[in-house]
Amino acid sequence: MMVKGDAPVHSGSCFLQPPERMMRLPDVLLLQILLLPVFACAVDLPAPLNDEVMGLIVFKAALEDPTAALASWNEADATPCGWAHVRCDPRTSRVVRLALDSLSLSGPLPRGLDRLPALASLSLSNNNLSGPVPPGLSLLPALRSLDLSRNSFSGSLPGDLAFLPSIVSLDLSSNALSGPLPDSLFSAATCGSLRFLSLAGNRLEGPFPSALSRCSFLLYLNLSNNRFSGSPDFETGLWSLSRLRVLDLSHNSFSGPVPDGIANLHRLRNLQLNGNRFSGTIPAGVGLCRHLSILDLSYNSFEGALPSSMRYLGSLTSLKLSDNQLSGDVPAWIGNLTTIQQVDLSNNKLAGNLPASLGGLKEVNYLSLSNNLLTGAIPDTVAGCTKLSELHLKGNRLNGSVPLGLFDLGLQVLDLSSNELTGTVPAGSTWISETLRSLDLSDNKLNGTIPPEMALFFGLTYLNLSWNDLRTQLPPELGLFRNLSVLDLRSSALYGSIPGDLCESGSLSVLQLDGNSLTGPIPEEIGNCSSLYLLSLSHNSLNGSIPASLSQLKNLEILNLEFNNLSGEIPEQLGGLDNLLAVNISHNQLIGRLPMGGIFQSLDSSALQGNLGLCTPLVMEPCKLDVPKPLVLDPDAYARGNGNGVPAVTNPAMPMRHRRFLSVSAIVAISAAVVIFLGVMAVTLLNMSARRRAGLMENALERVCSSSTRSGGSDLGTMVVFGPGSNLRPEDLAIGTEALLAKATKLGRGVFGTVYRASVGEERVFAIKKLSTANIVQHQEDFDREVQRLGKVRHPNLMQLEGYYWTPELQLLISDYAHHGSLHSRLHKRTESTPPLPWRDRFKIALGTAKGLAHLHQSVRPPIIHYNLKPTNILLDENCDPKISDFGLARLLQKLDKHIISSRFQSAMGYMAPELACQSLRVNEKCDVYGYGVLIAELVTGKKPVEYGDDDVVILIDHVRALLEQGRVLDCVDSSMGEFPEEEVLPVLKLGLVCTSQIPSTRPSMAEVVQILQVIKAPL
Structure with missing residues (x-):
C-alpha cells in the first residue's frame, strides 16, 4: 500500500492513486479498493465483476451529492446494474451507460470510471462539476458518447481525447474551457468515428482548427460562442467536410469573406455564421446548398444585394440576415420560398418598395424588415400570409394607409411605427381581436378616431398610437380592455376629458397621455388603476385638484403632471405611496404644503417650480395655504342674547373699549405663531448664509x-x-x-x-x-x-x-x-422606500452599458476609451436604461494622460485594469472591458468592488472567482432582487470574470460582449 506522499504505483497500464476523499469509506473497503487493482495488474487477470462496483464507489465518494441522487449506490451489492442512473448490458451484466444529468453534482471529475471497460455512454451534463477535464478518459475503449456539457470545467482540453478509438459523439459545450484547439486533438483514430462535435460556449481561441478536415465523416459541428478568430479556410479546411448537416460558427470573431466554395457543403441543413465579423457579399454558393433549412448570417458586415441563387433554397424555413450592411431592393423571388417560416432582414440598408410577392409566403409566421430604407405602400398582398403572427416594419419610409387586410389576419404583434403612414386606424376583425397582443402605430401621420371596436381586442396588452395627428377624443370604450398593460397616446392631438372608466379592467400598468389638449379634471376613478406604475399626464390643459384617490395606486413609481392647470393643495394621502420614485408637478397652480411622507420631502426644485405658492424652500414663490379662516365669536354675545342661546347682534354704537375683536385663546395662538414664524425665519437666514459662503466660488463664476x-x-x-x-x-x-x-x-x-x-x-x-x-x-x-x-x-x-x-x-x-440618478445610488444608497433593482433591470443596464461602450470603441474613429467606468458614471433614465457619462474627458484633457495613474483615479479603485499601473503595457479599449467586468459582478452581487472589514479586504472579483471554482457561485448573487433566472445570471457572472482577465488580450471586445449578452438573454 501507499502512504501519503508516495508516488503512484505503476504496473503496465494500471496505476494506483487513491482519491483525496477516500477516507470517507470504511477501512475494510478501503483495503479492498487499494489491493484489488494491484493484484489484477500483477497477475494480468481480467478484473472481477464487482470491480465495476468498486470503481463507481470511488467515483461517488469524491463527489458532492446534495440531493442524494446516488444513494442507491451500495458497495455491498454484487453488481451495479440495479443502481439508479446505471444501465447494464443484460447479456454480460457490464455497465454500458451512466446517465448522471442534472443531479446537482459538484466537485472535480473523479477517477474510478476506468474500471468500466464496457462503458459506451457517459453523460454528466448540467451539473456543477469544475476543475480541468482529467486525463484518463482514453482508457475507456468502448466509449462512444461523452457529454460533459453545461458544467464549469476549465483549462485546456486533455490531449488524450485524441485516443478515443470508438468516439462518435463528443459534447463539451457550455463550460469554461480555454486555449487553442491543438491539431493533435483530431487524430486519424478519433476522426474515423466522430460524427458529432460541440465545443460551444467556452473560451477557446485561436484560428479555426485546420486538422478538423481529417474528420471527413463529421455530421454536426458547433464551435459557437467562443473566441476563435481569423478567416476559416472554407476552401481547404471546411471544404472537405462535405457530409456536414449542421455548421454553427456563430458568436466568435471570424472575419473576412465567405467564398463560393461553401457550396461544397451541399448537404448542409443548418448554417449559422451570425455574430462574427464576416464581410464582403453573401456568396452565391450558398444557393447551391439546396437542403438548407436554417440560414443565419445576422450581425456581420455583409454588404451588397442578396444573391439571386438563394431563390433555389426551397427547403428554407428560417432566414436571418439582420444587422448587416445589405443594400438593394427586397427581391421579388423571396415570395417563392414557400416553406419559410421566419424572415428577418431588419437593420440593413434595403431600399425600394416591398414586393407584392411577399403574399406568397404562406407558411411565414415572423416577418421583419424594420430599420431599412424602404419606401412606398405596404402591399395588400401581405394579407395573403395567412399564418403570419408577427409583422415588424418600423423605422422605414413607408407611406399610404394601413392595409385593412392586415387586421383580418391572426396577428399577435404588429409594429408599423416610425414611418409616414396616413389614413385612419383600422377597426379590425373578430379574428385579430382574439389574437392581437401588441399594436404599435406610433410616429406616423395617422388621423381620425380611435375605433371603439378596439375595445374588443381582449388579448391586447400593448397599444401605442403616440405621435400621430388623430385629433379626436378618448373613446370611453378604452376602459373595456381586459388585459391592456401599456397605453401610450402621447402627442396625438387628443382633446376632451379623460374618461372616468379608463381603468375599469384594472390591468393597466403604464398610462401616457402627455402632449395633448386634454381638459377637465383628473377623474376620481383613476384610483381604480390599481396596477399603474407609470402615470404621465403632462403638457395638457387639465384643471381642478389632484384627486386623493391617487393614493390608492400602491404600485405607482412615476407620476408626471407638469404643465397643466391643476390647482389647490396636494392631497396629504399621496405621502403614503411608498413605491413612488419620481414626481413632477411643476408649472401648475398648486399651493399649500407638500405631503409629509414618501418622496415629496426630497423632490428636486425642478419638479415643483412654476406653481403659485407651494410651501417649500425650493420654490421661490409666496406660500399660500388654502385653509378656512378660524371663526372668532364675541364671548359676551350670549350674555347679550335673547335668552335662547342665539347671540345678539353687536351694537355698532357700542364704545370701542367695550368691544372684543379676539378671544384670549386666539391671541395666545397668534402670539405662538409669530414666535414660530420668527424662529423659522432665523433658521432659514442662517441656512442661506451658510449656502452663500459655500457658493462664493460659484457666484464669482456666475x-x-x-x-x-x-x-x-x-x-x-x-x-x-x-x-x-x-x-x-x-x-x-x-x-x-x-x-x-x-x-x-x-x-x-x-x-x-x-x-x-x-x-x-x-x-x-x-x-x-x-x-x-x-x-x-x-x-x-x-x-x-x-x-x-x-x-x-x-x-x-x-x-x-x-x-x-x-x-x-x-x-x-x-x-x-438624468432625473433618476446613478447606478451607484440605486445599488448602494437605496432607501427603504426605494425597491431594489430586479434582475430584468440589471440585465438591461448590463446590456445597455455594453452597447454604449461598444459604440465608443468601434463606431467612433479614433476610438474613445472611457478610462473611468464605474457605477457613478452610469446614469439611469425613467425606464432604467443606462446612459454612460464622462466619456472622452481623458482625451479632452490630453495632458492628463500623464496622471491617469495618479490619485485622481483612486475613486475608481477596484475598477482599474491592472495594465493602467504598468507603463510598459499598451493601454487600449481592453481597460474599459476590465472595468465593465467589475461592473457586471457588482450588478449581480450588489456588493462594492472593494469592501473593507475589520481584519481583511475583500476584492469582489477574486471572491466571485473563488466561489465559481468551488461550485458555489450562486451564493454571491444579490438576494434583494428576489427570484432570478439561473440560466441568465450564471453565464452573465462568468462573462464578468472573463472580462476581468489579467491579460488584456484574453478579454473580449465590447462588441463581443454585446453579442454574448444577446445570446444569454432567454426569450420571453
Whole structure:
C-alpha cells in the first residue's frame, strides 16, 4: 500500500492513486479498493465483476451529492446494474451507460470510471462539476458518447481525447474551457468515428482548427460562442467536410469573406455564421446548398444585394440576415420560398418598395424588415400570409394607409411605427381581436378616431398610437380592455376629458397621455388603476385638484403632471405611496404644503417650480395655504342674547373699549405663531448664509460667465451650443450663464470636476460640469476640436453633450440631466422606500452599458476609451436604461494622460485594469472591458468592488472567482432582487470574470460582449 506522499504505483497500464476523499469509506473497503487493482495488474487477470462496483464507489465518494441522487449506490451489492442512473448490458451484466444529468453534482471529475471497460455512454451534463477535464478518459475503449456539457470545467482540453478509438459523439459545450484547439486533438483514430462535435460556449481561441478536415465523416459541428478568430479556410479546411448537416460558427470573431466554395457543403441543413465579423457579399454558393433549412448570417458586415441563387433554397424555413450592411431592393423571388417560416432582414440598408410577392409566403409566421430604407405602400398582398403572427416594419419610409387586410389576419404583434403612414386606424376583425397582443402605430401621420371596436381586442396588452395627428377624443370604450398593460397616446392631438372608466379592467400598468389638449379634471376613478406604475399626464390643459384617490395606486413609481392647470393643495394621502420614485408637478397652480411622507420631502426644485405658492424652500414663490379662516365669536354675545342661546347682534354704537375683536385663546395662538414664524425665519437666514459662503466660488463664476455672455465678446468667454439635434437652444442662454448656476444645485464631485444641476429656459434641466483641470487646456481651438467631436457622438446609452462654455480659466460642459440618478445610488444608497433593482433591470443596464461602450470603441474613429467606468458614471433614465457619462474627458484633457495613474483615479479603485499601473503595457479599449467586468459582478452581487472589514479586504472579483471554482457561485448573487433566472445570471457572472482577465488580450471586445449578452438573454 501507499502512504501519503508516495508516488503512484505503476504496473503496465494500471496505476494506483487513491482519491483525496477516500477516507470517507470504511477501512475494510478501503483495503479492498487499494489491493484489488494491484493484484489484477500483477497477475494480468481480467478484473472481477464487482470491480465495476468498486470503481463507481470511488467515483461517488469524491463527489458532492446534495440531493442524494446516488444513494442507491451500495458497495455491498454484487453488481451495479440495479443502481439508479446505471444501465447494464443484460447479456454480460457490464455497465454500458451512466446517465448522471442534472443531479446537482459538484466537485472535480473523479477517477474510478476506468474500471468500466464496457462503458459506451457517459453523460454528466448540467451539473456543477469544475476543475480541468482529467486525463484518463482514453482508457475507456468502448466509449462512444461523452457529454460533459453545461458544467464549469476549465483549462485546456486533455490531449488524450485524441485516443478515443470508438468516439462518435463528443459534447463539451457550455463550460469554461480555454486555449487553442491543438491539431493533435483530431487524430486519424478519433476522426474515423466522430460524427458529432460541440465545443460551444467556452473560451477557446485561436484560428479555426485546420486538422478538423481529417474528420471527413463529421455530421454536426458547433464551435459557437467562443473566441476563435481569423478567416476559416472554407476552401481547404471546411471544404472537405462535405457530409456536414449542421455548421454553427456563430458568436466568435471570424472575419473576412465567405467564398463560393461553401457550396461544397451541399448537404448542409443548418448554417449559422451570425455574430462574427464576416464581410464582403453573401456568396452565391450558398444557393447551391439546396437542403438548407436554417440560414443565419445576422450581425456581420455583409454588404451588397442578396444573391439571386438563394431563390433555389426551397427547403428554407428560417432566414436571418439582420444587422448587416445589405443594400438593394427586397427581391421579388423571396415570395417563392414557400416553406419559410421566419424572415428577418431588419437593420440593413434595403431600399425600394416591398414586393407584392411577399403574399406568397404562406407558411411565414415572423416577418421583419424594420430599420431599412424602404419606401412606398405596404402591399395588400401581405394579407395573403395567412399564418403570419408577427409583422415588424418600423423605422422605414413607408407611406399610404394601413392595409385593412392586415387586421383580418391572426396577428399577435404588429409594429408599423416610425414611418409616414396616413389614413385612419383600422377597426379590425373578430379574428385579430382574439389574437392581437401588441399594436404599435406610433410616429406616423395617422388621423381620425380611435375605433371603439378596439375595445374588443381582449388579448391586447400593448397599444401605442403616440405621435400621430388623430385629433379626436378618448373613446370611453378604452376602459373595456381586459388585459391592456401599456397605453401610450402621447402627442396625438387628443382633446376632451379623460374618461372616468379608463381603468375599469384594472390591468393597466403604464398610462401616457402627455402632449395633448386634454381638459377637465383628473377623474376620481383613476384610483381604480390599481396596477399603474407609470402615470404621465403632462403638457395638457387639465384643471381642478389632484384627486386623493391617487393614493390608492400602491404600485405607482412615476407620476408626471407638469404643465397643466391643476390647482389647490396636494392631497396629504399621496405621502403614503411608498413605491413612488419620481414626481413632477411643476408649472401648475398648486399651493399649500407638500405631503409629509414618501418622496415629496426630497423632490428636486425642478419638479415643483412654476406653481403659485407651494410651501417649500425650493420654490421661490409666496406660500399660500388654502385653509378656512378660524371663526372668532364675541364671548359676551350670549350674555347679550335673547335668552335662547342665539347671540345678539353687536351694537355698532357700542364704545370701542367695550368691544372684543379676539378671544384670549386666539391671541395666545397668534402670539405662538409669530414666535414660530420668527424662529423659522432665523433658521432659514442662517441656512442661506451658510449656502452663500459655500457658493462664493460659484457666484464669482456666475459673474464672469454672465458678464462675458452679456458683452458678447470672445475675449472673456465663448458659449457653444451643438445643434440642430441638440435639446439646448441658443436663446435659452440669452440671459447669460448666470441663469445656469445662480440657482444650480451641486450634485457631486468627480475625477474631472464638479457637477451641478441647473434649469435652462422654462422646461429643460441640464447637468453642468465645471472642469477642475481648467489650467491644463490653454487654447480654445484644441478644446473646441475635442468637445465638438464628443458632441457628435450620439447613442441611446451615452449621455448626450449639448454644449460648452470656455475661457482660459474656466470650462463648463453642458449635458442632459438624468432625473433618476446613478447606478451607484440605486445599488448602494437605496432607501427603504426605494425597491431594489430586479434582475430584468440589471440585465438591461448590463446590456445597455455594453452597447454604449461598444459604440465608443468601434463606431467612433479614433476610438474613445472611457478610462473611468464605474457605477457613478452610469446614469439611469425613467425606464432604467443606462446612459454612460464622462466619456472622452481623458482625451479632452490630453495632458492628463500623464496622471491617469495618479490619485485622481483612486475613486475608481477596484475598477482599474491592472495594465493602467504598468507603463510598459499598451493601454487600449481592453481597460474599459476590465472595468465593465467589475461592473457586471457588482450588478449581480450588489456588493462594492472593494469592501473593507475589520481584519481583511475583500476584492469582489477574486471572491466571485473563488466561489465559481468551488461550485458555489450562486451564493454571491444579490438576494434583494428576489427570484432570478439561473440560466441568465450564471453565464452573465462568468462573462464578468472573463472580462476581468489579467491579460488584456484574453478579454473580449465590447462588441463581443454585446453579442454574448444577446445570446444569454432567454426569450420571453
